[in-house]
Amino acid sequence: MTQNQSYLVRLSDLDRDDQLNLSDQGVYNPRGNTAYGHNGEKIGTVKDALVNPETGRIRYLIVDVGGWFSSKEVAVPVGEARFTDDAVYFDNLTKDQVRDLDEYRYDQQYTDTDDRFATNERVLRGSNMAETDYRERAYRTPDRLQLLEERLVVNKERIRAGAVEIGKHVETTQQTVNVPLEREEVIIERRPVNDARPVEGAVLGQDSQTVRVDLEAERANVQKQAYVTEEIEIGKRTVTENQTVTETVGREVLDVNKTGDVRLENADGLTTDRTTDTPLTDRDRNNR
DSSP states (O other), X not given: OOTTOOBOEEHHHHHHHTTOXXXXXXXXXXXXXXXXXXXGOEEEEEEEXXXXXXXXXXXXXXXXXXXXXXXXXXXXXXXXXXXXXXXXXXXXXXXXHHHTSOBOOTTSOOBTTOGGGHHHHHHHHOSSSOHHHHHHHXXXXXXXXXXXXXXXXXXXXXXXXXXOOOOOOOOOOOOOOOOOOOBOOOOOOOOOOSSOOOOTTOOTTTSOOOOOOOOOBOOOOOOOOOOOOOOOOOOOOOOOOOOOOOXXXXXXXXXXXXXXXXXXXXXXXXXXXXXXXXXXXXXXXXHO
């Protein structure tokens, strides 16, 4: 190890010691992702990563390649990896190649170019690639640009939307009832006397008599009585209604600016012209 060379640190140690939340900081964290090899064959699980403490770049991925009854972790150069959101792909490595690597031990310290990785380098490099070419590829940190978009996240909370007070009051109306009432009336009958008879000793105006007749009548005596005319039961129920929520969201779109003699190839295998952005078909390429 040279004088200026520092030991690699584990990504989990940075997260713990510096009390960093890698997700909140926007740092890509491969821990826990499934690792796949050549032809999509499952190799194991990414347990951690070795990071250069000065540059922050990932140098090795620590992959658990053990089975149900055994555990073995190996360090794979980051340049061999292709990252997705939830997986890591070693497209040029087979399952046996990765499992044949020397075991990584947490109780030991490693540097960028540790001699203990020399055997692993020969396993991964094979006999068809020069050492300098392999090192350039093996330790090249993949550039990974994430495009973000906003999505609406709707949460529900219970609020007091209103209240209903139920009571009663007296409302008066006028009612008219016809009641038959009886009363007595005086009937005076006058009958003429055809054969007038003399009255002895009578003097006109001398003997005045008054006859008193009492008359009776019925009088209405009105009283009020309360009756039950309706019963009210009070309860509540839950109903569901749909509401439309509208909000403006944004998303990031990839911009590619080309300068000079540049050939680009997208994921569909279409090559972009050097001077224009028009994708070339297989027929166009064959005619070149």
